[in-house]
Amino acid sequence: MNPHVILRVVAKMLIPLIALFAFYVQFHGDFGPGGGFQAGVIFASSIILYALIFGMAAAKKAMPPSWVRIGMSLGVLLYGGTGVATWLLGGNFLDYTRFAPESTHAAGQHWGIFSVELGVLCTVACAMLAIFYAFGSRVQDLSDEDW
Amino acid sequence: MHLSPVLFLNIGLMAMLIVVAIAVVRMRSLFAIVMLQGVYSLLSAVWFVSLDAVDVAFTEAAVGAGVSTVLMLGAMLLTDRDVKPIATKQKLGPLLVVIVTGVAMFYAIGDMPAYGDGMSPANAYIGAEYIEATKREIFLPNVVTAVLASYRGYDTFGETVVIFMAGLGVLLLLGLNGNAGQWRAKPNGRNIAKNVTPPRKHIEEAEEKPKVKKTRKAAKPRVRKKS
């Protein structure tokens, strides 16, 4: 029997909750404390927890390292792309008002902030995972004495 | 002088921070140091809450106490469990720098605006303007998000690039699957230099002491086009 059965069971319950909380922090960032940075870190920590409990190989199956590399870049692209889109719409770099210039309640700003924060989430989560994978993969396995 | 409980709370937190910091410096066991750094982050997160900087506190708790502890542990597992003692002579220089910096900061205290002064420049000028303008121009309840993502969105773009670069740097130096570079650079022509590098073994011993022995792949023969 696996000695960490309690940890496994509890982690199985917690990991989806942590990931969900990350999205709460992400999308609630406009109203309360939070935003892309924090959400990205929390999301990464949910996968790191998975890797700690179920092993690196399982985590890499769930979130392949190649995705991590792509996700890291896509986040910055999304952020920069928002700026490029505002350029194409005729504004300055990152001038979100151009997304909805007629709006009376700054909808353009809301769209811009939304997309930008999503980019931050993507980059932060993937960069954290990249660092974790890089360090974690060099140790063959976390043995019990390492705890 | 009015003594509020918050003042005592702040003093207590600061005292704890100092104690933890000194403990980190004095410790030899890397494991304990990493754990204490997590404690330090958590304490500073609490302190940030008491300073009404909830967003900062949130970040500190998530990054400092959460992920970075795990990452530091992962890094620690690759090296040693203990720090070698440092000679007192080598400590003097950094100590001097720290003391001078600290004294310099105390020197400026006299001319700093009082804590929480509503009329201080940092609170009255652009800070107040942000609070006003967010209501008028962005319609978001959280001013911090408005400043971070819109007014100073370009800074955040830069910070995102910093994080991207950190990930890319790790990818370059370690590789995502932990296969650090065994590849050796060779000049394109004939090597006529007598002493190119000191014996490899020598440096590696000083640099890293992997506790967990890993089977290392032999360096692959390089395939290179003639140029």
Add this chain to the structure above:
Amino acid sequence: MSSISHILPSWVLTHGPALLVVLPLLMAVLVALLPSKNTGAEKIAWMAVLSTAIICAFIAFGILGQVVSHGPVKYAMGGWEPPIGIGYYIDALSAPILLLITLIAVLCTLYALPSVVAEIEPKKRSPFYAAFLVSFAGLLGMVATGDAFNVFVFLEVSSLSTYVLVAMGASRDRRALTSAYKYLMMGSIGATFFVIGIGFLYMQTGTLNMMDIARILQDVGPDSRVVKLAFVFIVVGLGLKLAMFPLHTWLPGAYAYAPSFVTAFLAATATKAALYLLLRFGFTVFDPSWTFISKFFMYLLAGAGILGMLIASLQAIFQNDIRRVLAFSSVAQVGYMLLGIGMTTTLGLTAGYLHMLNHAMMKGALFLAVGAFWYRFGITQVSDMRGLGKTMPLTMAGFTIAGLSLIGVPGTAGFVSKLALVRAAAENGWWWAVGVIVVTSILAIIYIGRLIEQAYFQPAPKQGAATVAKNEAPMIMLIPLWILALSALVFGIDAEWTTGLAEAAAHVLEGGPILNTPPLSGGH
């Protein structure tokens, strides 16, 4: 120059300042996305880097043209006018440095194609190019911005990528890792000091826009201790970045073990960008006419410059590694620039700024040549340079021209700026400084002469029975080397253009704090 601003579409010119920084950043991300297993990817990556650098060079030319003809260029990020938002502000002080960085980047990228193949692991090449682009964009961002905190952000962007780039030299020499670590530590301390200084400035002024800070500081006056402390922290932080004499310890290791084209790029641009920031903060944000600032410049900065010139030149003589010789010489050359700035006179500032531009050219050429020596023969030590005059004549000739310019032989760019410096010192009555310049020039003759003597007056080494055959560096490495070496000659014979740029920059610096801030749109 103005003709180039006509070629570029007006949209590019309007958004040029932002495009200059954002384009390399986005290209870096795209390059990082390239598949690493495919060998064709590195060619695509190289093409992307080269085209980005060329486009940026054109934009920088256009901006310089605009600055010269119409005055400072401004750009409001996100459409938020500063001080609410982040504003870019490019004037005659920063535009030449932007142009310098982009041109050096173009030349180094050309050179990089063969050199990266020899030095970097195949699957790491496209991310490596991406890191180079990030570093390039970071340097441009530092120079183009008019916002104090944005400077810090881009300082971090460029530093972080530079640490990685330096560490990538590990596949050649494992000491690159420890050097990069040392650089990381010193650089982080420098960045922390800088941001503490910015924090103090914000505490005192409540704003982060440089011109706005300058305006409010005029009201605050020089007596506030917070302002004094902010100044000291910013100067120390930038001093670490620009390798001011006692804070230069990271530089020799970082330059000696980084991949060759990275060394050339860094030596020609990174310290220059930091030096620009020192000028920007010291002269146009703070008021140089305040006693403590002028005293600080005169005693500490000029003093550090003089000490650096003497000690680093002496150290350079005793180095065995060619790149360490050149690295210590860089510290000494930074000393020349600091001496010029420390005089705070028109002539001194012009000389310092001119030396900054000229030094970038000649140090770039020198490091490119040293990289070519390694590329063909694996040479890193001075003693191994024997017979290079015969085995690599063209490369060595380029090296020699740049080396002579570094010494300050008449007819080279180095002579022009050293003469200007001597003239400025004489005008100031600093005869001892003139003496030090002469002494360090003699020291430069010794350390450069040592290299040239090895190359031309020693026989080529034998391998087996035969002497080593002639093996010139490939054309694509020679071209950038010779462009830089020739520019060191051309600007030595006809220095009108560079001197004009330096004079314009000195004019900006002399004007003191730049105050023309539009009032806030809000109710204040």
Add this chain to the structure above:
Amino acid sequence: MTLEIIQLVVSGAFLISGVFFVLAGAVGVLRLPDFYTRMHAAGMTDTLGAEFIIFGLMVQAGFTQTSLKLFLIAFLLFLTSPTASHAVADAAHHAGLKPLLGKFRAPNPAEVKANKVEKH
């Protein structure tokens, strides 16, 4: 009026019992002789003490969003803190830390089984 009094009393009771457990845990950590017993006391602080305090706060908050959030926190604490205590104790056990034992020895399950087999 009466509802408020009930609310006050109930939440007060919860808070006081929470504080009691926290105090008991703190005293226990200081007074108990070895790692495992201290772990037991510390686990008490985290789980029972914190839970009771949160329940007290929930009663104070009434039927609002705050009390829902508090409930979620209580739920997460209920899951995590016993697990954390377990993980720490388990790690200590694996690392070979022997509990400090008095005269009474807990029977080793394997030996008990072996004895039973022998008897039959």
